[in-house]
Amino acid sequence: MNNDHSATVIRAYHHGRGGLADILEKAADNTGLSPAMMIRLLDSPTPSLLEKLFAAARRQRERHFGNRVFLYGFLYISTHCRNRCSFCFYRQTNTRAIRYRKSPVEIAESARQLARSGVHLIDLTAGEDPCFITDAEDDFASVIDAVRSIRADTNLPVMASVGVVPDTILDRLAAAGADWYACYQETHNRQLFDQLRVGQNFEARYRSKVAAKARGMLVEEGLLCGVGETSCDLVNSFDAMSRLGADQVRAMTFVPQAGTPMKDQPPSSSLRECITIALMRMVFPGLLIPASLDVDGLAGLRLRLDAGANVVTSLVPPGQGLAGVAQSDLDIEDGRRSMEGIAPTLRTCGLQPATIDQYRHWVAERKRCAYFHDRRVAEAC
Template sequence: MSREINYFQEDFGEDYRTEVCDYITDNKIEMILDSAKKPAKKEIERIIAKALKLNGITPQEAAALLQVEDEEMINKFLAAAKEIKEKIYGKRLVIFAPLYFANQCVNDCLYCGFRKGNKELARKKLSQAEIINEVEALEREGHKRLLVLTGEAPNTDLDYVVESIKTAYSVQTENGGEIRRINAEIAPLSTEDFKKLKEAEIGTYTCFQETYNRKAYAELHPSGPKSNFEWRLSVMDRAQEAGIDDLGIGALFGLYDYKFDAIGLLLHAEYLDQKYGVGPHTISVPRLNPASGSPLTEVPYPLSDADFRKLVAVLRLAVPYTGMILSTRESTKMRNELFAHGVSQISAGSRTTPGGYEKKAKNKEELAQFSLHDLRPIDEIISGIAKDGYIPSFCTACYRLGRTGKDFMDLAKPGKIQEFCRPNAMLTFKEYLEDYGTESSIDHGTQCINNLMDKLEKDNSQLAANIADKLEAIADGEHDLYL
C-alpha cells in the first residue's frame, strides 16, 4: 500500500468490514441481470402491483423492470412511481444547497475536476471567515438545509470539516436567517472519526460508491485513498457503528452500465436494511457531466433521458421510503419531469465552487467540480415548483426531533411520514415566502398553500386548524414552527 493512500488512516486504521463486499459482487449483479432478461408482460404487471403496496420490490424484480423496452409497460411503472412517491411524501420537494469547503484533493479520479492531476484547476480552501460569507449569502436566499462537501486532502481533514460545520451553524442573518440542518458528503472515515463527525450534529452522512463494478472502479480511480473499493463500500457499516443512522448512498450514472449500478445500489440498500433495520435515508441519482481538466472527454456509458426516467421510477418502486435526490446537473425540463416519477429532494441555486455563493464573487467556474445545467436562482425554481402544484419544503424537523434511523423508517415505510412532511412543508414554505419571496413566488406559493389547506381541511380538520394558526403566526413574524 503506497504512502499516498495513508493520508487519513495508517493502514486504514482498522480492519474494514468485508461482509458487504461479499454481499455485493460483480458476479452477483450480472447473474441478477441475466436472470431477468425478457420478462413477460404478466410478470411486469405483477411486480408493479406488488410495488403499489409500498413494500418495495427485490433487486431481481427491479432488474426485470430495467430491461423493459415496451413503451406501454414503461408508462405503467412510471405512473406507479408517481403514485408511490405521493403516497409516501405527497407532492413536497425538499430544498437544499451544496456548500463546498475546499477543492483540494489527493485522489486522481478521472472524471472529477477536483482530481490531483488537474493542473488547470485553481485550488481553494475556505477560511472560517469565508465560510461565514458563504453561509450568509445562502441564508439570504432562504436556505435552511446545506450539504457540505470537500475534496480529500491532509489540510481539509476531519478537524477542519468539524470546525467549518460549527461555523456554518453559528451564522445568523436578518429575517430569521439560519441554517437548521447540515448534511455531510465527505470521504469515508474510521468508526472513531465518524463519532467525531456525529458530535458536530450532522443530519445525513452521504457517500457515493460512484460505480459498483470493481474493474471500472479501479480504472477510474487509479490513485489516492479513494482507489480502495472495499474501504469505500464498507463506509456505511462504520457510520452505523458510530451512531450515525441516517445514511445516503448513490452512484454516478454514466461511469458504467446504468442497469448494473442500479442493481448495485439496490443490493446496497437491501444489505443495510437487513443488517441494521435501516435502509438508506436518501439515494442520489446524478448523471455524469463533463468536468474541466478531466481526461474523460466523453461519458463512458451515456444514459439517455428515456432510460434515466426509467431508472428513477424503478428505484422509487424498489425503495419507496427513500428520499431520492436530484441535483442541478440536470436541465430544468428533466428535473420537472422527474418530480413526478420519484424525486423528492432537489438542490437549488447550486454552486460547485468553493466561494461560489458570496455575492461579491465573480464567475468562479475555474474552481468547479463539474458543470451544471439548471442555473436558475432559487426563487425562480421555487416559483416554478409551486406553479406546478408541488410544495417546496425547508423542513428539518425529523432531524431535530430524533425521527431518524429506525424511527424514521417506521414512519416512512408505511407512508405515515407524510403526516409530518406535508404540514411542515407548508409551514417552512410560508416562512420562506414571508422572508424571501418575490411577487412571482408569493403569488404561486400562496395558491399552492391554499390548495393544500383545502385538502387538509377535508382530511383532518383538527390538524388543519392547528396549521392555520401556525401559518398566521408565521405571517405575524414567528419563525421555526414545526410538528
C-alpha cells in the first residue's frame, strides 16, 4: 500500500465523520460505507451499531448466496517451514511445534474421509517445507502429485496453500488441477509486514497471487486482526484485495503462540475479526468469506456466520493426526471440526450446506468472469 493512498483514507476519515444515525442508516440500507465509516465501525463499535452492521452483512449474503454455505476440508500436510513469521507456531526455529510430513497414502486417506463427509473443497496446506522446495528437477513433485491424486480420487476442487512458489510451480499446480491458490499477505502495511513475515518480500508474496490469477486459478487473500494493525490498515487492505481481484477474502484473529516472539502479546477478542468479516461482506458482497474454525473452534462459528461469512473453513478429519494452524489441536480429535460437529450451528443460523454442484457452479462462473475481466484489463493496457 503506498503512502499516498493511506493519506487519502486518513483524510477521508477526518473529513467524513458523520453522525452515528447516518452511519447506521447507510450500513442498514447498503447505500455504501465510506472508508471513514468503516474505520469508525472498527474503532468505536456499539452494540446497536454492530447489530445493524451484522444484519446488513447477512442481507448481502442472502442476496448473493441465499441460505447456502460452502464447506472446506483442511489438510495440513507438512508443518515444516523454512520461514520465521513472528506470529506463527510453525516458524522454523520454534522447538515447541509438532512437526510432521504426511505420506501420499496418508494424504489420500484423509482426503477421501473429508470427501465422504461432504465437504466442497480440499484445502491442501503446507509450510514452505525445505523438502518440497529442492531446486531439483522434481521440485515440489510430492505436492503436485497430491493435488493430482486428490482431484482424481475425490473429484473435488482443490486449494493449494503452500506459500510463495515460483511461476513454474504455479504452472504445474494449475496443470495438476488446483482451482485455488491461497497466499496471505496478512497486512498491506509494509512496515508491519516486515515485522510479521520476517525476512520475506512483500512484492514477491503479492506477485505470486497475481501470477496464479494469470494462470486461471482463483485466489484467496487474507488478513490478521490483532497484530498491531490500525483500522486504517484494515480498510486499506480492502482496497488491495480489490485491486488484486481476490476471489475469497479472509480475516482471522491472531492467537499468541508459545515459543514465538509474539507469545506475550495480549490476545485480542474475536469481535474485531467479526466486524472485519461484516465490512468485507459489504465491500465484496458476492465473494467468498470464511468463518474459520481455526481460531475459536466450534464455539466461535456462530459469531462469524452471523457477521456474514459464507464458507466454513478448517474442517479437519479426526483420528488422522492432523493439525490446525492458529490452534494446533482445538476441537479436532473430538470431531467438533467435522460436518456433524457444525450441523447444529448451521441450523441455528438458518443456513444449510450448498450442494457440490452449487459450489462447482460458483467456481466455474467466477473463473469465467475473471477470464473476461483479465482480458479487458489486458486490452486496456
